[in-house]
Amino acid sequence: MGKALPKMEVLSTELEKELGLPAGYIEKYSGVRKRYRAEDESNSSLGAAALHQALQHAKISAKELGYLISASATFDYPLPNRASAIKKQMEDGEKTHFPCLDIDTTCLSFVSALDIAAGFLHPVHCKYVAIVSSEIASKGLNPKDVETYTLFGDAAVACIIGVTEKPEQGLIHYQLQTYSEGAELTMIKGGGNRYHPKEHPYQTDLYSFFMQGRQLLKLAKRSLPSFMEQFWKDSTCSLHEVDAIIPHQASKAGLILLQDITQGHKPTIGSNLAAYGNCIAASIPLLLMEMREQGNVQEGSTVLLIGTAAGFSIGAALIRL
Amino acid sequence: MGKALPKMEVLSTELEKELGLPAGYIEKYSGVRKRYRAEDESNSSLGAAALHQALQHAKISAKELGYLISASATFDYPLPNRASAIKKQMEDGEKTHFPCLDIDTTCLSFVSALDIAAGFLHPVHCKYVAIVSSEIASKGLNPKDVETYTLFGDAAVACIIGVTEKPEQGLIHYQLQTYSEGAELTMIKGGGNRYHPKEHPYQTDLYSFFMQGRQLLKLAKRSLPSFMEQFWKDSTCSLHEVDAIIPHQASKAGLILLQDITQGHKPTIGSNLAAYGNCIAASIPLLLMEMREQGNVQEGSTVLLIGTAAGFSIGAALIRL
Incomplete structure (x- = not known):
């Protein structure tokens, strides 16, 4: 990395x-x-x-x-x-x-x-x-x-x-689900064909990121249990085999919400929100890289990457390093 | 479709x-x-x-x-x-x-x-x-x-x-190659982070598509023979098994150039440039849909989808319907 x-x-x-x-x-x-x-x-x-x-x-x-x-x-x-x-x-x-x-x-x-x-x-x-x-x-x-x-x-x-020759390494399971009731809760409206710069001059509100944080959290909270249930059902691994969870650094409240998925098990949950903020798609790999460097995960570790995304989607990948 | x-x-x-x-x-x-x-x-x-x-x-x-x-x-x-x-x-x-x-x-x-x-x-x-x-x-x-x-x-x-149960159907081979010497020959510069609307108000030139058509054609002409050689080398099919070619409707000159790949074989080469123009990524599937409707390709046909793209890339997929 x-x-x-x-x-x-x-x-x-x-x-x-x-x-x-x-x-x-x-x-x-x-x-x-x-x-x-x-x-x-x-x-x-x-x-x-x-x-x-x-x-x-x-x-x-x-x-x-x-x-x-x-x-x-x-x-x-x-x-x-x-x-x-x-x-x-x-x-x-x-x-x-x-x-x-x-x-x-x-x-x-x-x-x-x-x-x-x-x-x-x-x-x-x-x-x-x-x-x-x-x-x-x-x-x-x-x-x-x-x-x-x-x-x-x-x-x-x-x-x-x-390519790895060790069959236990690599991607174990991946799941993504999109919930359209949240499609308009996180947007940048201006700049594409819908509000094209030709017809819609720059205005801070129109061209900036906005999110309805409280409604997103509600939707995430409502959707996460069934998402995880399906994820573990389809995976060959179970939650208690996970050594570390690397969540998307969406927000402080979002990270607290994701703690629920550990269901009392105690894998390490990584965070670098304090040092970098939410870096969109770069947050998860940045944290994975740091946790490898710090020895929090290493070859053989089973790691759950998980997060939410504009769209609104929930996604997770279980990997063995 | x-x-x-x-x-x-x-x-x-x-x-x-x-x-x-x-x-x-x-x-x-x-x-x-x-x-x-x-x-x-x-x-x-x-x-x-x-x-x-x-x-x-x-x-x-x-x-x-x-x-x-x-x-x-x-x-x-x-x-x-x-x-x-x-x-x-x-x-x-x-x-x-x-x-x-x-x-x-x-x-x-x-x-x-x-x-x-x-x-x-x-x-x-x-x-x-x-x-x-x-x-x-x-x-x-x-x-x-x-x-x-x-x-x-x-x-x-x-x-x-x-999913098909017929093993002969589906995607036979796919190849994409990107030639960075052409990365700046086709662009829309304005509207992203490099020329953000916040700092660069709309100007037609900056926010419009431009291409250096002649240089693109030269690069395509130079790269296409080795691209096709590799494609057929890695594929289980050969050119004379192809029933129809569906090229990206890039431009009139681009379509003439792609005729070279038939090497004297005579598969049908589709075109709908006259009726729709270049519809970017929608051109190839639009032509595939029309050729199916018109009976020019049908179940069992071996079809080569091929084209060039900004980036600059050449790509092709060989499919059997």
Whole structure:
């Protein structure tokens, strides 16, 4: 794995001054102490840097990649796709012809990409798949919406997935479900064909991320038990075999809600919300990378990646490292 | 399969009046006689209508779907993903929880989605996958750029893919390659994080599609022979087993170029560029649907779907109906 962060760190204490909030307010309510925000960095530049580091860590060259999957919600350009823009930024992008694919399940894009990458792997034709989740959330935030303005951060993470000869390793089970009653609870309305910039000039409200947090939490709370019941029913593993849970760092309240799924079992539940904020699809792989570096998970660990996404979806992948 | 077109037809003769061009000029140079353009229609409304028709044609209900893949380059909203917006528009979207995934390889998105859908199909857990390619190109066109303004059209097509018990049916081979030297030859620059509407107010040039057509054709011509050589080498079928070729309706010159791949063999090469223009990812499935309806391909036909895409990519899928 590899990561890349924008140079600029923004502390919650700085945002409190900017917004005229009492000291300590933001960390108390959002759980975020600092986040990174892009200035001259782009989705592609951060993505390419993360991928470069991941290739170094994996000790393989770009030539050995069978696929590049960009798994994110935000983008540099409406066209071409993000993966092509990342490949273009890579040092040796022009010497290789591996295919570039974008996938998007918003905050769960990395988790969905694991499932797709597992399907692509082949001992001869596709030994390695690179997944890059590169997100710049900061441009789409509304300073008047304190809850979201203080919650999100920018980051890029890349992960190289390879063929394993150990049958116990890899993706054990994956499940995604979409609940359309929540489709309009999390949106950026302006900028696409519905509210095209040609006809709808920039206005902060229209072009910024908004979420109806309380209703999302209600929907998540209502849907999660049956989602998990189905997940464990279809999986060959059970909850008490899980060593660690890596939840999407959606929000402080969202993380508390996900604790319910442990049902009294005690796997480690990771969190890095305080240090990075919600980095959309980059949150889960960033936490996975940190937990590997810190030795909280290692080869042989059974890890549940789980989260919610705009759409509204719940998704989870059970993997053995 | 099912399709949905905007109500408004725009004839090339009308565009000639608008642009002050001589009568017959547009059809002669672009090969396009008419195209459809969205007014009040959206990617989601057209996509949902096409999916509704496809479900009717397939005689299955939305409840039986195991997956909805939106395979397009254009979108209604930056967030959530397109598939979630389409599901929300479906009559019974709220009664079902099938997962919503977006994939994007620009003009080749439908072809890439076939490969991914084939991997998702499972006789118990995922009997049917719906692929929807719903494109509104017209909002991102620059009237000053005659070549592209007259070339593109809007359309949506949906296709239901199912498990088959006949081992000879289905996806035979798929290949995608990305050539980064062409990454900047086809772009819409404005509207994402690189040129965000907050900092870069709408200007036609910045927010419109542009392509360097001549350089694209050169790159395609240079790359296509080795792409095809690899494709046939890795496939269990050969070119003379192909009954029909369904090329992406990129442009008149692009279609002429693709004729080279037949190498003197004479499979039917389909085209509907004159009637719809280039409909981005919807072009290939729209032509597939029409050729099935007209009896040009039928159960048992071996069909090569092939095209180029912004990025720059070449992709192909060999399928047996």
